[in-house]
Amino acid sequence: MALLVGFAMICVLGVAHHYGLLAVRAAKPNAGGAGKTAIVVVFVGLVALHTVEILAFAAIYRLLLALGLFGTLGGSFDGSWNGLIYFSGINFATLGYTQIETRGAIRIISMMQSLGGFMILTWSATFLYSTCEKVWRETE
Template identity: 35%
Template sequence: MILAIALAFSLVAATFAFHYRVLIWLGSNTQKFNLERQPQVLLIVIALFLAHIVEIGFYALVYNWSVSALDLGVFEGAPVGSAMNYVYYSGVIYTTLGLGDIQPLGHIRFITAMEALNGFLLITWSASFTFLAMGRLWSWENGCRNPNKEKQGNPL
């Protein structure tokens, strides 16, 4: 159990540090691509999506290692023998979707629980960053007007 706890908290620390570095990089380098303001938002969203895929991959690697080498548990339900199945399982847990077609048994359940909390926090962090970036970069003047109200003299 101590090993599973150490692995879980190491993964949380590693994914937080990775995500933090991605956000720092995006915050300081997005303007350097010489894109218009709104395409910068698209670049941010794509980069954050890819960061989440990498973080899901971190967990998938540890699940594979935990089952095959460390004997911290097994998975029941749908077969989880290939790398893609570990990525699938990790993605389901990371996004807190929790389909339930694969069930962890043993100490890897703790890693699974920590991944759900970690994924929720990282997705929320990305959403907050994107919201702030859109507030700074997105031009709302032309995109959010209601033409019917403008005819009546109201700006919105």
């Protein structure tokens, strides 16, 4: 069941990220005269998008922990919102090596978040790179 929940979470993440990238692209000025600004807008937009995604996963962890269906977080987890954001961010950006320990099936969900985070970060890096490449090519 936890694998299915994790799978659904990263599928929703992928769809939401797609629309987030479309919003960042819409906010980006055309590369022409504002090339450097375009790069900065994309970078800041991606940081904001990833922050929202990390916060969304933290909220989901809060719900899953409240339901008590998938296990608990232990180790140095203090039950705070900050702890959940930290746990979510570490899972999103790396492989989840933290002082916070997962107990029970929630381990599978956090593993799936790591997979989704890796995919999303790679997608975002490609998006930023393509923006940079276009700007740099036009300003040569």
